[in-house]
Every structure is written in structure tokens, then in C-alpha cells.
Amino acid sequence: xxxxxxxxxxxxxxxxxxxxxxxxxxxxxxxxAGQGGxxxxxxxxxxxxxxxxxxxxxxxxAGATGGRSLPAPTAGGANSETAYDDxxxxxxxxxxxxxxGAAAPVPPADASIVRTGGTWLVVxxxxxxxxxxxxxxVAGQHGGFVAESQAQTAGDHPSGTVTLKVPVAAYDRxxxxxxxxxxxxxxxxxSEDVSTQVxxxxxxxxxxxxxxxxxxxxxxxxxxxxxxLAVQERMTDVQTQIEQLQAKQEALKERTTYGTxxxxxxxxxxxxxxDGFRGAWDDAVDGFVGGFEALVAASGTVLFLLIVGLxxxxxxxxxxxxxxxxxx
Amino acid sequence: xxxxxxxLAAAYPGAYRTARLILRDxxxxxxxxxxxxxxxxxxxxxxxKDAGWQPWLYRVVxxxxxxxxxxxxxxxxxxxxxxxxxVDDAPGPDAKAVRADEASAVxxxxxxxxxxxxxxxxxxxxxxxxxxxxxxxxxxxxxTVKSRxxxxxxxLAADPRLRALVTDEEAAR
Numbered sequence: 082x083x084x085x086x087x088x089x090x091x092x093x094x095x096x097x098x099x100x101x102x103x104x105x106x107x108x109x110x111x112x113x114a115g116q117g118g119x120x121x122x123x124x125x126x127x128x129x130x131x132x133x134x135x136x137x138x139x140x141x142x143a144g145a146t147g148g149r150s151l152p153a154p155t156a157g158g159a160n161s162e163t164a165y166d167d168x169x170x171x172x173x174x175x176x177x178x179x180x181x182g183a184a185a186p187v188p189p190a191d192a193s194i195v196r197t198g199g200t201w202l203v204v205x206x207x208x209x210x211x212x213x214x215x216x217x218x219v220a221g222q223h224g225g226f227v228a229e230s231q232a233q234t235a236g237d238h239p240s241g242t243v244t245l246k247v248p249v250a251a252y253d254r255x256x257x258x259x260x261x262x263x264x265x266x267x268x269x270x271x272s273e274d275v276s277t278q279v280x281x282x283x284x285x286x287x288x289x290x291x292x293x294x295x296x297x298x299x300x301x302x303x304x305x306x307x308x309x310l311a312v313q314e315r316m317t318d319v320q321t322q323i324e325q326l327q328a329k330q331e332a333l334k335e336r337t338t339y340g341t342x343x344x345x346x347x348x349x350x351x352x353x354x355x356d357g358f359r360g361a362w363d364d365a366v367d368g369f370v371g372g373f374e375a376l377v378a379a380s381g382t383v384l385f386l387l388i389v390g391l392x393x394x395x396x397x398x399x400x401x402x403x404x405x406x407x408x409x
Numbered sequence: 410x411x412x413x414x415x416x417l418a419a420a421y422p423g424a425y426r427t428a429r430l431i432l433r434d435x436x437x438x439x440x441x442x443x444x445x446x447x448x449x450x451x452x453x454x455x456x457x458k459d460a461g462w463q464p465w466l467y468r469v470v471x472x473x474x475x476x477x478x479x480x481x482x483x484x485x486x487x488x489x490x491x492x493x494x495x496v497d498d499a500p501g502p503d504a505k506a507v508r509a510d511e512a513s514a515v516x517x518x519x520x521x522x523x524x525x526x527x528x529x530x531x532x533x534x535x536x537x538x539x540x541x542x543x544x545x546x547x548x549x550x551x552x553t554v555k556s557r558x559x560x561x562x563x564x565l566a567a568d569p570r571l572r573a574l575v576t577d578e579e580a581a582r
Contacts, residue, residue: 083565085534087574088515092535095512096426102439105425106417109446113413285436322436 104284112277193279193333196252196340198270202263206348209239212262216243216344219258223251225339240347252340259344270342279333286326293319413450420463421446423536424470430531431474433520438474445473464542471528471546478524511574518568526561529554 204212210232217227225247232241247255256270296316303309424445428438449456449469456462519527532543533554540558544551566575 083562083571083574085562088530088562088565089534089537091508091512091515091574092430092519092531094508095516096430096535098509098512099426099429099435099438101422101425102435105439105442106414106421109417109421109443109450110414112443112447113450325434325436 104288108281192274193276193337194249195273195275195336196249196270197273197342198252198256198268198340199343199345200256200259200265201267201345201347202259203266203347203349204263206239208263209241209346209348210234212346213241213243213344215262216245216259216346219255219262220245220247222258223255224248225251225255228341238348240345242343242345245342245344246339247342249337249340252342255340255342259342263346275333275337279330279337282326282330282333286323286330289319289323289326293323413446416450417446420466424466427467427531427536428470428474430516430519430535431471431524431528432477433516437477441473441477442470444476445470448473461545464538464545467532467536467538467542467546468548471532474528475524514570515565515574518565518570521568522561522564526557526564529557530561530565533558 202212202216213230213232217230220227220243225245227243228246229244230242233239234241245255245259252270256268260268293316296312296319300309300312300316303312421442425438425442428441428445429435432438432441445466449466457465519530522530528547529543532538532546533540538546540554541551543558544554547554549557565571
């Protein structure tokens with residue numbers, strides 16, 4: 082058995098070597114402001130304000146806020162107010178559209194938005210394949226492409242799904258065009274603002290690259306074998322982190338360039354094909370509820386039989402006693 | 410705890426190191442802690458008052474770590490194996506280096522445990538939460554925490570990297 086005190090000591094020794102990132106708390110503050118003072122209404126505006134704070138906070142992100150206009154951040158909490166003084170200063174620049182009133186905020190042109198959505202169209206059975214092809218053409222018309230398609234056109238209830246990748250700028254138009262192809266039963270779209278993630282990743286990459294350069298200089302100066310090994314080990318670590326971040330940056334770029342639109346087409350009699358997770362979840366819930374109902378139903382019968390049995394038993398005992406007494 | 414910056418100053422380093430012990434990867438740990446604080450901040454109205462907030466915050470941190478563990482398990486497994494290979498190096502000459510080697514051996518062995526065992530160990534022995542608070546943080550009963558900690562310590566004792574640390578009566582068997 083490992084001694085608890087030894088385990089405690091070693092874990093604390095090891096953890097003490099983990100230096101928390103100096104910019105960590107600032108990044109949280111910035112992102113919290115990006116959520117609108119910690120509430121759910123995360124707006125693209127506030128993400129822009131968050132970028133400003135990151136810059137002010139000492140993380141240089143070249144050109145990230147250049148030419149952007151900033152609205153009044155609605156971040157709650159005294160600390161957030163002070164943290165945003167500088168954002169406020171930028172807000173007052175001429176040309177800014179601060180205080181836009183109740184109008185819905187328009188995302189800045191360079192905000193990074195991930196668009197996803199789905200549309201379910203119902204058309205006459207005979208037109209299912211044509212509609213699927215037409216939906217696929219919509220992607221091409223807007224400079225996008227078809228990522229995936231599957232169809233079951235034989236049988237009584239033809240249906241199919243095409244997954245379109247459409248440039249984010251043309252996404253809303255593509256959704257409208259698809260909506261004109263049939264009777265829209267259901268349509269949903271989501272936007273996720275990943276500007277903070279994008280600038281965060283860029284800032285981290287920049288600072289890691291600087292660290293790597295410094296390590297290189299150190300390596301050139303190292304004389305001792307131990308030093309060389311230590312620096313090399315650290316460099317490998319930094320390089321791994323850089324590669325991970327670059328992969329993340331690539332993925333973000335891909336997701337923010339093309340929006341995803343799943344178009345499901347079915348005949349009037351077809352049920353909406355549920356998507357993987359939701360379908361599985363619904364099945365699980367149904368199974369559970371069904372099982373529970375069966376249990377309740379069964380328990381009713383059991384209870385009824387028990388009561389009948391009890392009544393019969395009591396009645397039987399009385400009758401027996403009466404009979405015995407009567408005989409004696 | 411209305412002031413986020415105060416909250417961060419008090420809890421960020423501990424939360425980060427906890428996440429790092431659970432996830433091992435510095436970037437992942439940073440992201441997980443950021444998610445956790447944002448979530449905690451968003452739901453601060455429902456946070457328990459006084460002493461109860463700490464296990465509650467740990468619960469949020471643990472959940473953020475778990476969701477990251479689930480998202481990219483394959484990559485993490487590869488990294489854990491690489492790190493494991495590294496730990497097999499011969500110990501350094503002085504006592505400090507030996508101790509540092511022991512510490513990294515513990516962490517490597519810990520990484521080999523399933524998360525259901527690893528997380529209670531980190532919370533109990535690194536974060537120093539009492540068993541009942543660990544129970545709150547992982548959403549299980551205190552009895553479960555006790556048995557998981559016991560099993561984790563047994564498994565760690567069986568790990569070849571930690572042979573030197575096993576207490577004498579066990580080693581004698």
C-alpha cells in the first residue's frame with residue numbers, strides 16, 4: 082500500500098512545478114465579460130471588448146482590434162467595470178457606432194462565427210430525389226460543397242439528407258434558398274462566436290513562439306550536458322504545445338470559413354429522421370419510461386391480487402372459526 | 410464571492426494544478442479551468458455559501474476536466490504512453506532529483522489509473538479536500554470515495570514505477 086502522507090507530499094511536490102499561466106485569470110475575466118457579465122447572452126460585441134482587454138492586459142495580438150468599433154460593454158461587477166476602462170476609451174473613438182440602442186447588434190466583419198443548422202423539408206414522395214439534388218446545387222451556387230449525402234428513395238417513404246458546407250457569409254442566403262425548395266417542417270440554425278478562442282489561440286501561439294526563440298538562444302549558450310538536455314526537453318514541450326495550438330487554429334479556421342447545414346427531405350408520410358445522439362437519447366428515455374410504466378402496470382395487478390388474497394384469507398379464517406365453533 | 414478577480418486570485422492556481430494533475434496537458438488544463446471558472450461564474454447565484462463553495466467549485470473543475478477527457482481520449486492516451494516511457498530513466502544523483510523522479514513517477518502511475526480513481530486521489534491528496542468534500546466534488550457518496558481511494562492506493566502500490574515507495578509491511582509479503 083502507498084502511504085497517504087507520501088502520496089500527498091509527492092503530488093504537492095509535482096504540482097508545485099506546474100506554474101499556472103500568468104495570463105490565465107485575465108483570459109477568464111475577458112471571457113466572462115464576453116458572456117455579458119457572466120450571463121448566458123454571449124454577444125459578439127462583448128467578445129470584441131474581450132479582445133481589447135487581452136490586448137490591454139499585455140498580450141500583444143497584432144491587428145486584432147484594428148478599426149473595430151466597440152459598443153458599451155454591459156459587464157456586471159465592479160471589477161469588470163474597471164477592467165473595461167480602456168475598452169470604453171476605444172468606444173468613444175469617432176466613427177464608432179456605440180450606443181446602437183435596441184437594434185440587434187451586427188457582428189463585426191472579422192468576428193469568427195461558427196454556423197450550424199438543419200432544415201427539414203417535406204415534398205411529394207416523387208420529388209424527394211429531385212429536391213435533394215436541388216439542395217445540393219444550393220451549396221454550389223453559394224460557393225460551397227456537399228460534405229455528405231445519403232438517401233433512401235426506394236420504398237413507401239422516400240427520404241434523404243444532404244449535409245452542405247456553405248461559406249459563412251452566404252449561410253443565411255443558403256438557408257433561405259433551401260427553404261424555398263419545399264414545405265419547411267422545421268428549421269434551426271445556431272451561431273457560435275469563437276472570436277475569443279481565435280484570438281486566444283493566436284496570442285498563445287505568439288507567446289510560445291517567443292519562448293521557443295528564447296530557448297534557442299539559451300541552447301546556443303549552454304555548455305553543460307545537463308543544461309543542454311534540460312533546455313531541449315523544455316523545447317520539445319513547447320514545440321508540442323505549438324503544434325497542438327496550430328492544429329486547433331486550423332480546425333477553427335475550417336469551422337469559421339464554412340457553415341454546416343443539414344437538409345433532410347422526406348415525403349409527407351415520413352417521420353423526421355432523428356439525429357444520432359438525440360435519437361439515442363429519446364430511445365433511452367422512451368425505454369425507461371416504457372419500462373417504468375410496465376412496472377407500475379404490473380405492480381397494479383400484483384397489488385390487486387394481494388388485496389384479493391388478503392380478503393380471501395381473512396374471510397376464510399372467519400368462516401373456519403365459525404364452522405369450528407359451530408361444530409363444537 | 411461576488412468579485413470574479415478576487416475569486417480567481419484565490420482559487421485559480423489550485424484549480425489549475427488540480428486540472429493539470431488530472432489532465433496532464435498544460436493547455437488542456439488551462440482551457441478546462443477557464444471553462445470551469447466561466448461556468449462557476451455564470452451559475453454563481455446557485456453556489457453554496459461559506460465553506461460549501463470550495464467543493465462546489467472543485468466539482469465544476471472536475472466536470473470540465475471530464476468533458477475534456479472524453480473529447481480527446483485517443484490523443485491523450487498516446488501522450489500518456491510517451492510520458493510513461495520518459496519516466497523510466499535512471500534517477501539523478503542527488504536527493505532532490507530522486508524526489509523529483511518519485512514525484513513524476515507518481516504522476517505517471519496516476520495517469521495510468523482510470524479517471525474514476527485518479528480524480529478522487531488528486532482531490533484528496535493534492536487538493537487536500539476531506540472525503541466528504543471529495544464526495545461532493547465527484548457527485549458520489551462518501552463511502553464510494555473511501556473505497557475508490559483505497560483501490561487507487563492499492564493499484565498505485567502495484568505499479569512497478571512506485572515499488573520504492575511501497576511501505577515495508579507490504580513489500581515484505
